[in-house]
Amino acid sequence: MLTTGICHYPVPGVDPPRDRGAAFTERGGRWNEQTGASGRPLCRNRAQPAIPTAKGARRGDQYRSARPRAASGGRHGDRRKDGRRRVVTGDGEMQGGGSNWEAITTAAQYKLDNLTLIIDHNRLQQGARLADTNNLAPFPPKLEAFGWAVEEIDGHDMDQIVRALSADAVVPGKPRAVVAHPNKGNGISFMSDNVAWHHKVPSAEHYKQAMAELEEALQ
Structure with missing residues (x-):
């Protein structure tokens, strides 16, 4: 989700x-x-x-909706083979309201070990850096304090991503959080770690340059 x-x-x-x-x-x-x-x-x-x-109308409403889905999947079966629920959220969204953290505490209370939260911790949000607004980093100690099993990974390493989301990584009785550290605009010189490109639409020239840089990197 x-x-x-x-x-x-x-x-x-x-x-x-x-x-x-x-x-x-x-x-x-x-x-x-x-x-x-x-x-x-x-x-x-x-x-x-x-x-x-x-x-949702507020940040966090979306993750909160995954909590009952995980609960029903863990207790009443699920159409998916492993019955797991995986939620991807941004680090900026973790600031919003209290519903994300409400869901986090409740998931731990009910031991929803079929729930995985992936935080896209790229340090940027629309208009500003996370550190310049409401800096909640580091995330792991906060999540661990609420009873979650936490792992940090390189957000660009597919081997780490696949391993972190596998059934073998599940800790019985604990919901799981994966804090991924990607670099927004990775591999593109004018986009990399640039807050302006959180939502900016590329021109034809920008697109051509970006594709050229990515193709060169793949060679």
Whole structure:
């Protein structure tokens, strides 16, 4: 489950949604420049991959919705083979309201060891760095204090990611938190660790340069 939904991020080819839907057209991306919008189009699941998503009016509402799903999956079975629930959230979202932390304490209380929370700890949020707003880092000691099993990983290492999400990593009786440390815009010189690119829409020139740099890195 993604707490922000795919369309929290700038999506090339997505026009502004007039009916809260989205259309993929050749004009996509231009609306940001014309209207001054933030580059965060809203879209229905029809414009997203076939994975569970949840959106709420407040930060944290989405993760809170995963808690009862994990509870029902652990006690009453689940269509998934392993019965696990995995939630991805941003480090900035961990600041919002109290519902994230309410869900965290409750998951530990009910020993939901089929629940995994992945925190995308890239240190950036829209308009500012995490350290310049409400800096909750480091996350591990806080989560451990609430009774969670915690692991920190390199957010760019797929071997570490797969291992951290495997059934072998489960600690019986404890929900699991994976604090991933990626670098936003990794591999692209003008985007890397640049807060402006948290939501900025790339121009055709930006796209061409970024793809050239990534292709060179793969050689």
